[in-house]
Amino acid sequence: MKYRIGIDSGGTHIVASSFDEQGQLLKQVTAGPGNIFLDQTGTIRRLLEVINELTAALGKADCTRILIGIAGLETNGNVHEVTSELQKQLQLKVELVSDAQLALINGLHxxxxxxxxxxxxxxxxxxxxxxxxxxxxxxxxxxxxxxxxxxxxxxxxxxxxxxxxxxxxxxxxxxxxxxxxxxxxxxxxxxxxxxxxxxxxxxxxxxxxxxxxxxxxxxxxxxxxxxxxxxxxxxxxxxxxxxxxxxxxxxxxxxxxxxxxxxxxxxxxxxxxxxxxxxxxxxxxxxxx
Structure with a gap:
């Protein structure tokens, strides 16, 4: 079954959700703080943990898209570096936006x-x-x-x-x-x-x-x-x-x-x-x- 992953990586906690092709929630997991400006190493580690948990449960080959909104991303100014690191570790395509951009997309559909x-x-x-x-x-x-x-x-x-x-x-x-x-x-x-x-x-x-x-x-x-x-x-x-x-x-x-x-x-x-x-x-x- 094909699915996509959306992740809200905020200053207080990370929420990662997987959805099927009809938009139904399949599985949701959480982790600790995800502000990459305040803690890049910890944020990347926690993002890898939640993604790996979802793909292990649902099948890595069936994941069609991963969109992550990360707090502090614009201030940190290293989108390409973080994207490359995540893709290298996951062997999956990852798209990064700021947590505010993700919230804008979601809030205004x-x-x-x-x-x-x-x-x-x-x-x-x-x-x-x-x-x-x-x-x-x-x-x-x-x-x-x-x-x-x-x-x-x-x-x-x-x-x-x-x-x-x-x-x-x-x-x-x-x-x-x-x-x-x-x-x-x-x-x-x-x-x-x-x-x-x-x-x-x-x-x-x-x-x-x-x-x-x-x-x-x-x-x-x-x-x-x-x-x-x-x-x-x-x-x-x-x-x-x-x-x-x-x-x-x-x-x-x-x-x-x-x-x-x-x-x-x-x-x-x-x-x-x-x-x-x-x-x-x-x-x-x-x-x-």
């Missing part, structure tokens, strides 16, 4: 439009009249507005500023709990020892707190507004007629209604014609389109 991703990191991507566009997505130190990482970082900054003013806050207490520390100085020490992914994981609890705490709500609102600025920045670059489709992807956008509503409200102040929808399936499904 191959149509023109815009994709905004807010998960561990963030990026805005688009396609119009055969041209690709990008805005932001330059990593947690330089950008990633509205990402889970930036939500956690902004919350920590606000809590520390309140602490400096001699104020105890519910937000600060939550962060102490999440970092398993007893004081704000101890929190800072622990914070600098945590990985990007570990810090980003705090965003989920901060979003829950935002329903009843004004400081946490302020964090969510400000980060959503910051990401909206990047979306509008990309929309301004399109030739006319501008594509109206806007796909929303990533854990922050799919799980946080307050964030999503704030983002769309700000975008529609400038572009009321935008038609947004949430991407619910894994981006490994992009191989189907």
């Amino acid at each position: 191959g149509q023109d439009g815009t994709l905004v991703i807010a998960g561990t990191g963030s990026i805005v991507y688009g396609t119009c009249q055969g041209q690709s566009y990008r805005f932001g997505g330059w990593g947690n130190l330089l950008d990633d507005a509205g990402s889970a990482y930036k939500i956690a970082a902004a919350a920590t900054q606000i809590a520390l500023r309140q602490y400096d003013q001699g104020k105890e806050t519910t937000l600060g207490s939550l962060l102490l709990q999440l970092t398993k520390t007893a004081t704000m100085p101890a929190l800072v020490k622990k914070y600098y020892q945590l990985s990007r992914e570990e810090i980003a994981a705090f965003a989920k609890e901060i979003a829950v707190l935002a329903a009843s705490d004004h400081l946490a709500e302020q964090v969510i609102t400000q980060q959503a507004a910051a990401l909206a600025v990047e979306v509008v920045g990309l929309l301004e670059r399109y030739p006319q007629p501008m594509p109206k489709l806007l796909a929303l992807s990533g854990s922050v956008l799919t799980n946080n209604q307050q964030f999503r509503v704030t983002l769309l409200r700000q975008i529609k102040q400038t572009y009321p014609q935008i038609q947004a929808h949430i991407v619910t399936d894994n981006n490994s499904c992009g191989v189907l389109y």
Whole structure:
């Protein structure tokens, strides 16, 4: 039975899915982080592991296509090198795109439009009249507005500023709990020892707190507004007629209604014609389109 493999290699985990010729899911496997800019050796190793697991189960000779979207690929700038390495190890043809490009293909089913991703990191991507566009997505130190990482970082900054003013806050207490520390100085020490992914994981609890705490709500609102600025920045670059489709992807956008509503409200102040929808399936499904 002929089948194809789609892989979403993101900052938090890798999802590899195999589909038959009718687009039905046959088998799905997962692995750890897959950002090639942060860890090229580990990412390639984990990609080989998930592909080999699928081909061992389904038959290597029947695999007709492998499409992989990899976080950090554009920043790393070594598409040909990584492609050659994977093809040499697998003895199969492999196509590589960025994880954002894969998400764009999947979220818009191959149509023109815009994709905004807010998960561990963030990026805005688009396609119009055969041209690709990008805005932001330059990593947690330089950008990633509205990402889970930036939500956690902004919350920590606000809590520390309140602490400096001699104020105890519910937000600060939550962060102490999440970092398993007893004081704000101890929190800072622990914070600098945590990985990007570990810090980003705090965003989920901060979003829950935002329903009843004004400081946490302020964090969510400000980060959503910051990401909206990047979306509008990309929309301004399109030739006319501008594509109206806007796909929303990533854990922050799919799980946080307050964030999503704030983002769309700000975008529609400038572009009321935008038609947004949430991407619910894994981006490994992009191989189907």
